[in-house]
Amino acid sequence: MTTLEARAERPEARVMTTGMSTVRAGRRWIAADLRARKGQAVLTVLLVAGIVAALIAAVTLLEDGTNPWRSLFAQTNGAHVWLYTKDRPPDEIGAIDGVTSVAGPYRSAPVTVALGGKKEPAGLRALPSQAPQVARPVVTEGKWLDASQLDGVVVERSFATALRLRTGSSFTVIALSGERHTLYVRGIADSADQGFYPEWTPGLAWVLPSMLDRIEPMLGRSEWVTGLRLSDPEAAQIVSQRVVVTLEDQLQRVYTWREVRAAMELDNRLLGTLLALFGVVGMVAAALALANAAGGRVLGQLRDLATLKSMGFTGGQVTLLLLAEHGALALLGIALGAVAGWAGTVAVLGTTSVAPIPVLAIVGGTALVVLAAVGLPAWRGGRTPPIPDVPAAPPRGHLSRLARLALLVRLPPALVLGTRDAFTRRLPAFLTAFGLAVPMMMITIGLGVWSTLDNFLSHPEQVGQHASLYVRPGKLESSQAARIASRDPGVRAVYPGTDVNALAPGEARSVRVRALGSTIAPYPFPVVEGRMFARPGEALAGQGLLDLLGVRIGDRVRLTVGGSPLIVRIVGRAVEPDLDGEVLSVGLDSLADKDAVPPEYYALALRPGADPAEVRTRLLAASGESLEVQRVVNPADRLSVIRVVIVALIVVLALIGLANLLTASALGLRDHAFDLAVLKAMGLTPRQVMATLVTGTGLLVVVGVAVGAAAGVSMVAGLIDLQGHTSGVGAGIGRTPSALTMTLTVLVAVGASLAVALIPARRAARAQVPVTSR
């Protein structure tokens, strides 16, 4: 015992602050705890990382879908300012402050592309066989221009898609002189030089300079295109002004990257709101996963925590300890997920295409949410009483009503016991059911978004797209155009229409007034509130317009159209997917004649089964290519990437639900260890023990899944409508998943959950449970 004595005599060396000492001791405990549950910790990290990576990938993909300019610009090392001049511009424009490099000048000639009876305007641009460094077209298919093939052409992708051109196909270009040349498509390339065809015309194609000289020998019929890359994109406006001053009347036109980006952007805030919905789903999922993992862990080690407290950790310190441990795992997961998501999207979409703000929002938001989620179990852990030997409160022994019912209908004993188990322990029962209900609810919401998209596609008239073709008279008389359109067998109805801009009182900007149909033969706007307009002077408004002007249905608004007043009473609200819902729809007879006659365009509603593309071709043929016929783009067509995201989210949510279930049943088993021994002692076979356990879990699974599905169904339409409201589209687009889908989903969820519950139950039923003290 000499060592003990020696220690006793040694002077105490307490030099450190208590804070420091707690940190040391706490670190020791965290390290030990993490070592003891490496697998679980890794799983937690991976789960959080997976969710964050999926979110970042989804957001970036969606962002890329709505705003393709960013990645195209980065990939092509694009120019910020483009200028068109009559003659070759002087070199001094490259010396303007802020210009780092210059693309071109390239000679460009206007031509008409004739292909399969169609004629499309195009700009042929002369680029060398060595693709330039700045504003470099990125070949996605085929090859770049080469001197060995003089009649080769590389076509900008959206233009190639519109013309249905593939590598190797050929087309004819008609120069201004009328001379025809055949060009062969060598490659298809992405470019951020201009917007997409046909929103931005003319289309863009590149040929070698010598070929351009052959097609258009007259320098006077061509122009010069120069791109300027700037050190600061924000300086584009100033630089373009300098260009205007420097070149004066040599300059034909100039535009900046902002115009290109705006042309490429989807005019649809619906996407943004759907994106926000996914963000919320993902964060709740991450929070749930962590709360469950941390909560299960904390409940499992309450005894150790009590011991720590008996040794001198305060409650606050225990809470901090748990928060640090689980929070660190979560933050590590977030960091890994952010890196993985970033790397993944960079690999798919190219460098620097990741939008920084949404990614930062995801990382920051997830961090806050998971820390909050970990906070609750940590706080619970800190409140553990410091007496480690207090036995857990015995479960209530009475039979639940359900169990009594089970006895009444003479169910097998295992089922009765399982039924009793399910509800006697209230907290674990709640955790199990809740842990399943939340992912189930989210999955239902995801399915609701899916069916809303389906509804967009199958019933475009419900989102204001009753007409699927818009015809502009082009070179024809307006009445001629109407006659041609109404004669087509595929066309059911022709609505004359005109879009005018109107100034709203007190608003600096104008709003769109869409005059379509008349009050006698009105265009079937999807009215979701109020009623259809019935006489001149009545109007329908989109949600965005109501919000913008601060008016309600029944109010009168006074607008100014081209100097003359337009006073209308808003009698209803229509679902309005265009222009953030800031649209006023009236009958053509509500407008003054000077604005309404002749109609600017005709909206064509087709007969069921008629193919818009065929009708378009027929109309073009009937009019001798004089009409402009435009197809309506369904928002759902452009939102198809959301479906991928929904599937990914459902997978993640399902995994989270199952992980929650595993945690809950593992915890349940720990509490059950004694009962199992007793059950076996009473003479239940392992199979019956297993049935008992699975019944206990299964009932909770059914409750959780049913509650989650019901909550999801009741929420989804409202939630989408709420988002529609904020995006200006207006409520009335949300759809709940079909009954069949829901039934299948619920069955699959319950089945998978039972299969998962079976694993620990099997193990527990086989295990030798010692009947000793815990």
Place this chain on the structure above:
Amino acid sequence: MSAVLKAVNLVRIYSGGALPVPAVRGVDLEVEEGEFVAIMGPSGSGKSTLVHMLGGLDTRTSGEIWLDGKRVDTLSESAWAMLRREKVGFVFQFFNLVANMTVADNVELPALLAGISPKEARERRESLLAALNLADRADAAPAQLSGGEQQRVALARALANKPSVLLADEPTGNLDSRNTRDVLRLLGEVHKQGQTIVMVTHDARVASLADRLVSLFDGQIVDDGRIARRRTGTAGEVIDLR
């Protein structure tokens, strides 16, 4: 001799259920420095509650507790925790080693908490484990140890900071006779070095090791007396008769 630990009219009433349950009903107790007090009594007599209150693990309903001349019953839970780091060592019936930590970490943890440098904490742990014959099990997990070994580690942990008082709640309650003997021998040795010990037990043979025997019944002290070394058996029989 001054009193290291003093309880004045200590009362604990559990009022969680339908009826308030008095567990400790007015206990006056003074423990002198270096004393070895055994608290005995049948199940439910309030002995564990008493010792938990003395260490601040449970709160008193009324009464006073004095430790090292300072009144401590008014302390908050956190203040109690800080106090325990240096002044109170606990040994429990079920050892309560932190399951995830090695034996070495378990013993070093209180020293680290008390602000000892890691180097010195390691030295202390080495000397303590060596003294308790556990030097070769330093890196083992608690679950790999026998009950007796675990309780010896728990004892080392409780003694790591040389506490003013060692509170032991049924330290041998879960041990076989050989391990009980080992642990008791260790307690005796620690006591001989001047350690103040308050031990709860229901085993008369274990209690006979103490200098002084306090008998609790229904939350009140019914007997408090010094034990003559030779009269071990008799004392046990007296208690057994109750």
